[in-house]
Amino acid sequence: MDIIPRIPINKWTDTGIKSLQTRFADAFDSMTEFLRNFIEGFQERLLSIPPEVLILIIALLAWRFTNKKVALFSVIGLYLVHNMQLWNPTMETLAMVFIAVFICMVIGLPLGILGAKNQTAHKIIMPVLDFMQTLPAFVYLLPAVTFFGLGVVPGVIATLIFAMPPVIRLTDLGIKQVPEELVELGKSFGSTFFQMLFKIELPLARPTIMAGINQCIMLSLSMVVVAAMIGAKGLGGEVWRGIQRMEIGDGFEAGLAIVVIAIVLDRITQSFGKSN
């Protein structure tokens, strides 16, 4: 039975993480510092806008890009959030989600393009994405804390791991789905790599890429509560506190606010993929 001795993956992981921690402590510290300033700065920016004004802006956006129904829902939903006195944690969550999604796009779009263009890169990226998507969040939450301390930064890092895969996958897919004849069109008229990308492939892949970004937003929101367990406050923090203190009503209210944000963001970003 024991012909092969136990392979100590656990030990390897422990030592690996420890050596990373000691060797790159400064790098992690400055990265944490940078991210925290970035996120908190954005939170303050959002909080400095009066709730009524922000509600109006979001409703106008919804009206412009979708329809009156979504605009009306935004007004009612967001006002309800304000009314439940959850405005501040909502803005904290929104800031976290936006920053996470922004970083997902900055890293995910180029990787998706790379995967679509290069078969070897595709073969390396895809299993890594499978790994990121299926590894239970709790498993990487603790290492995130050891590297980045408690608070909003490890929350964003954990969100990145969880929410980035659809951006990469759907960018890759979207570019591969561009009809062969249009690729030939680009080539036959002498387009360079970047001309192909920006004039033909990305515009045609846009609906698929937007679906990926939409998924990224939704997944980021669903990580909010999990991230709250390592101190990332926001609406997740409210839910978490409600659970811990058995204040079911408070927890439900915060949960409801997450749903409202999710629906508003979903409808607006979905429309980016459709309209011309």
Added chain:
Amino acid sequence: MDKLEIRNLVKIYGHNTDKALEMLKNGAENDEIRQKTKQVVGVRDVSFSVKSGESFVIMGLSGSGKSTLLRCINQLIKPTAGEIYLDGENLFAMPPRQLLEVRRKRMGMVFQRFALLPHRTIADNVAYGLEVQAVKRAERKQQAMQAIELVGLKGWEDSYPHNLSGGMQQRVGIARALATNPDILLMDEPFSALDPLIRQDMQDELLEIQKKLQKTIIFITHDLDEALKIGERIALMKDARVVQMGEPEDILLSPATEYVARFVEHVDRTRALTASAVMIKPRAAVYPKDGPLTALHLMEKYGISGLFVTDRAGHLMGYLMADDASRLVKKGEKQLVNALNKDVPTASPETPLADLLDILARTQIPIAVVDEDQVLKGILVRGPVIAGLAGERSGE
């Protein structure tokens, strides 16, 4: 001079083509190569050359290798072996940057399913090739508008492709290929996706545009009628080879293989054949060398009831009936002129038979085929015309 010359072009699909290429050079068949090496032969040993301003049609059924051949010309598909000369430069050996320039400035491609970019207006679609070359916006717009007007789409420049019908979309495709003013147009079954009536209109329009611009056209089709209409020369492909190459009438009247013969069987020959293909040598009396007696003698000799009369330079003067000739002989007159029937049906050598059939049915005398100087080139009589329609070369 030859604009484009293809020499011994071979395309073998697969990762390990060396052995397959060697087998091909030793004369192995496509199937044998596929079974032994798992490599698929797309084009085998094709050579041809196209003159500047010529319309060259490559014809064959799907899977015959015609699209592969076309894509080898602009290197969308990298050939396995062979040479491709454009104005004497070998494209196959060209560095990528230079090839890019060739694609940008000297070749334009038209696609079967139009390949329009749905997110761009018609004007921006047409200007694509110019945009890639970084032509300035104003100039781009002007050149694109010229091309749009040429294909008759003026007024549609701000629409999007989905607002246009198939025929109009392909006009955009043609305008786009013309906008960069290339020497060569590569047209990959451009009209196959269109309704038959629209297809014919587009063919006529292409011929019209070609008359004005005199581009070198490489045109792919699976439709023989289309090939005969568009092509000044046609290459017929089967199983990755060219099985016959020649002018439309060569292919119609002397098919090189059984396969070609079966292909041409169903062609509308009345449209494909012209007067020159089925006319026979005229047996004309020459005035004033020949008098009525000679004319009668000729008629008797050939067993015919009339003769065309020309002057010494071959210009058609009229038709002489046997009765009139014998009347002249009885009167002892030597002048043919007064007895000539000057109202004879004529046709030019390029007139398609379709336009001549009903004249041929009504008239008692043959149709005279004359060139623009009224020189008699040949005559059309029912027998050889019917033989030609049935697919036989006319007897002299």
